[in-house]
Amino acid sequence: MEIVKTEVSAPEPLVRRFMPELDALRGIAVLGVLFFHAFRAEYGELPFTGLRRLVIRAAQPGVLGVNLFFVLSGFLITGILLDSRNRPDYYRRFYTRRALRILPAYYSLLILLGLLGQASAAFLGLSFVYLSNMTSLFGVSMDYHPLWSLAVEEHYYIVWPSVVRRLSARYLALCSIVICILVPAARAIAFHHGYLQGEVWFTWFAADGLAEGSLLALVLRSSLIDRKRASIGAGLLFAISVLAIIAGAPFGMFSRQSMLGASLQLTIANTFFAGLLLLFLLLGTSSRRHLVNSPVLAFFGYISYGLYLVHPMLFRLYGKLAYLHWPWLQPSVGHFDLILLRFAVVGAVSIGLSYLSRKYYEEWFLQLKERKAPQVSAASGNKPHVETAPAQKAAAVGATALSASTASVEPSESF
Helix, strand or coil: CCCCCCCCCCCCCCCCCECCHHHHHHHHHHHHHHHHHHHHHHHCCCCCCHHHHHHHHHCHHHHHHHHHHHHHHHHHHHHHHHHHCCCCCHHHHHHHHHHHHHHHHHHHHHHHHHHCCCCCHHHHHHHHCCCHHHHHHHCCCCCCCCHHHHHHHHHHHHHHHHHHHHCCHHHHHHHHHHHHHHHHHHHHHHHHCCCCCCCCCCHHHHHHHHHHHHHHHHHHCCCCCCHHHHHHHHHHHHHHHHHHHHHHHHHCCCCCCCHHHHHHHHHHHHHHHHHHHHHHHHHHCCCCHHHCCCHHHHHHHHCHHHHHHHHHHHHHHHHHHHHHHCHHHCCECCEHHHHHHHHHHHHHHHHHHHHHHHHHHHHHHHHHHHHHCCCCCHHHCCCCCCECCEHHHHCCCCCCCCCCCCCECCCCCCC
8 A cells, every 4th residue: 555655844043034924013003103193193182072082092002003013023133133144244235235225215304394384493403313202301392203213223233233243142132122121111210200190202211122023033032932832922922911900900000100010011012012023923933824914904004114104194194284275174082084184195105105115115225224234145154134025915905016126125224
């Protein structure tokens, strides 16, 4: 009797060169921020009732999309640095790629804000040197809120590569844990002395999300972690965050105007997002990968950087134009439909501009990045760094498919 041998393929490793599920996570993060600014940030205090009030409140968690970006960034940046830290061109390659990915759109936005009168010269000057999250220390108003998180990211890019280069994996993990402990403690101390009134713009109040992502990158590269332990870890992260929220709710966990909420609310959110990231990695390497490989979310992940940068400015311009020329378009309590119209118009324009920017402006710098600091190749003898899906997958619902040779997206930025 003939014996037929069947080969059982080993499951994909959680950390891979291409991780398309992380594009979907980016999409979730940026859509959360977009919905928050469209509804809760502007109209949260208006006395809506019924379904209208429910829509406004449902947009509140979107503000935590920034924290999801931080956890993603910590995970991806640390992974890339770990996988390339033995290269002789470690610093030059990393900073060249970061600069060509982040700075063109960033400085273009600063110029546009100046030309449109959307920010003061003092704020733009501080933002030029990545101090937009510290403007209050210089007596300057925060004229464009989205830039505070970009400043935190830039500070991370400046410091973390040297830390990863110098420390062993064990001490790097210890360093990440210490940051996860010290940052909430710093928020608690600042709140106690009246220096933290619900805002966490300073880098030393926001670095724990980056640290949690960094710790996850280290853990998943450990030989002790397999799929079963990773699944247990994801469950524990979810359980810890949910139980902490439930237990802390009677003591002000939902409000950053209380000591408990000000110090631990964001830490718990970061913990939840670390679990979510791990869940996406597990699903993305399983037979259920379709659950986390949504083309629509991947598209928003593809344009997330530009969309994050530009949409608040367009909301402002819509409000200014409506006030000057079409006052009947200004949303109010009695006209929730005008709030929806504002969201539809600004959302559509923001998405369109972000796609055009990504395809025809940022893409040129991405191609230059590949020429000046090419990705690690298997032939180089170094472990290849982690990278998300090619852009043609991320832009599956876009009008044009991009070629794989020129459209790969490095995931080391959170956006």
